[in-house]
Amino acid sequence: METQPIRFYHRGQIQEVADAPITRTVLQYLREDVRCTGTKEGCAEGDCGACTVVIGELQDDGQVAFKAVNSCIQFLPTLDGKALITVEDLRQADGTLHPVQEALVECHGSQCGFCTPGFVMSLWALYQQHTPGGDAPARSTICDALTGNLCRCTGYRPIIDAGQRMMALPAPRPGKLEPRSIAEALRGLRRDGTFHYSAAGRQFHAPRTASAFAALKAAEPGIRILAGSTDVGLWVTKQFRELGDLLYIGQVQDLYYVEPRDGMLEIGAAVPLEPAYAALTAHHPALEELWKRFASLPIRNAGTLGGNIANGSPIGDSMPALIALGAEVVLQHGDTRRTLPLEDLYLAYQKTAMAAGEFVAALRVPLAGPAHFRTYKLSKRFDEDISAVCAAFAIDVEDGIVTRARIAFGGMAATPKRAAAAEAALTGQPWDEASARAAMAALGQDYTPLTDMRASAAYRARGAANLLYRFWLETRADALPAASVNVRAPGAGADVIAAGV
Incomplete structure (x- = not known):
């Protein structure tokens, strides 16, 4: 196949790259190839946020959607x-600072300089979602936007203050970041068919249709599928692995x-x-905390739910909740699709039921939820951390009797796994403390x-059992208020609930 150059908009004009390796990261390109050294490398795995940049994509409505991502694990x-x-x-044409930068200076949120550019870009992406001179983003919105920026040399408050202050400053003058100009440039970069890029003997394929994607996967079953690079990217930056040819689903x-x-x-x-999580949470509100605690916003902006499912990590946060809800996965090979329960996809550690040439095409989640549904995550950090234990509980109760129970955990086995014995201990029993403790x-x-x-x-076993007990406390007939079981809920701390937890 004839190779095509990589074309994208940067620094006010169209850039073309024709000779970079297919796994060269955006960060390497910026720092080493074009000497844009404001973007830093810290962890090289998408955790610290020093490498944060913003990607703009043209939408069907002709507008450009901006989202913060980690450049250290994104392939060029x-x-x-x-x-x-x-x-x-x-930086504006006359040398003045952007309102985001000016706000950080005014509020004393600027740091040592290494991590500050990452904060600037996360806040700039948030700035694009609001109107200059209008209402400031809510504190919780700012905190969510900054979950991917871990350093806090100057403390949390000055940075959050800057996030609220930036909208009150004079709007930037029209320039190279004008969304209409970017949209016009991106319209000229649209490709009709599959994008093929090759360098150093390796191929990168980016089809535009599912049929073209399936044909390439069927023809080369061993080709590596690339989604958001949030896992595969680390295979390159941390493990220095050779990935072979890549098939991009994005x-x-x-x-x-x-x-x-x-x-x-x-x-x-x-x-x-x-x-994906926004849509799921609209139907299953109990997913909201898991959504906000799933990695960070830049990771969620890049990674895909399909990739998280296909990866099959035993500590992947999506799977326990989806399994408890009764989700199905749609697999495709060529033009043929089949559907199976999500829990049946995982056979052993990083081994799935997918046949050669088959790939995850979609996920199906019931719109109607159970009578009681909760998810919980135990980790060392509240934000952007890998779970020690991730739990999901779903039960239906009629006349005080548990008629259906689905319980799933991550971090407790080699795969995301249902708790068959605990489910059996609950089904057909009264939803009371005795049944809850039997299931524990x-x-x-x-x-x-x-x-x-x-x-x-020992911690995992005790933690898993206590999470089940917490689920009972939250869903029993005289359920405890959120402030009694969640230290981050409004009013938490007024009561201390220690019984059995």
């Missing part, structure tokens, strides 16, 4: 047809959809985690957790 060919905004772009338009179908919410495999004890039959750097086996 994924920029094709998009806009790349870095901290160098924010441009497949007919795998980018969220639609209700036959009583199920169907989410295409190309949908990023952020809009039955978890010992379901799981034999391991000890690792995140938690000991």
Whole structure:
């Protein structure tokens, strides 16, 4: 196949790259190739946020959507047809600072200089979602936007103050960051068919249709599928692995959809985690905390729900909740699709039921939820941390009797796994403390957790059982208020509930 150059909008003009390796990161390109050194490298795995940039993508309505991502794990060919905004772009033509930068200076939120550009770009992406001179973003919105920026040399308050102050400052003058100009440039970069890029003997394919994607996967079953690079990117930056050819799902338009179908919410495999969780939470509000605690906003902007499912990590946060809700996964090979319960996809550690040449095309989640549903996550940090234990509980109760129970955990086994014994201990029993404690004890039959750097086996076993007890406390007939079981709920701390927890 004839190779095509990578084309994207950056620094006010169209850029073309024709000789970079397919796994060269956006950060390497910026710092080493074009000497835009404002963007920094800290962790090289998408955690610290020093490398944060903003990607602009043209939407069907002709507008440009801006989202913050981690440049250290994004591969350069994924920029094709998009806009790349870095901290160098924010300086106005007369040399004055952008309102985001000025607000950080005024509020004393500027830091040592290493991490500050990442904060600037996260806040700039938030700035694009609001009207200059209008209402400031809520404190919680600012905190969500900054979950991917871990350094706090100057403390949290000055940075959050800057996020609220920036909207009150005079709007920037029209310039190279004018959304209409960017949209016009991106319209000229649109490709009709598959984007093929090759360098150093490696191929990067970015099809526009599911049929073209399926044909390439069927023809080369071993080709590596690339979604948001939030996991695969680390294989390069941390493990220095050779990935071979890459098949990119991010441009497949007919795998980018969220639609209700036959009583199920169907989410295409190309949908990023952020809009996917927004749609899921609209139908299942109990998912909101898990949504906000799933990695960080830049990771959720890049990674996909389909990729999280296909990866099959035993500590992936999506799977326990989706399994408890009764989700199904749609697999495709060529033009043939099949559907199976999500829990049946995982056979062993990083081994799935997908056949050679098959891939995750979509996820289907019931629109109607159970009578009681909760998800919980235990981790060392509240924001942007990998779970030690992730739990999901779903039960139906009629006349005080549990008629249906689905319980799933992550971090407790080699795969995301249902708790069959605990479910059996609940089904047909009164929803009372005795049944809850019987199910807690039955978890010992379901799981034999391991000890690792995140938690000991004993902690995981005790934590899992206590989460089930918390679920009962929150859903019993005289349920405890949120402030009694969640330290972050309004009014938390007024009461201390220690019984059994």
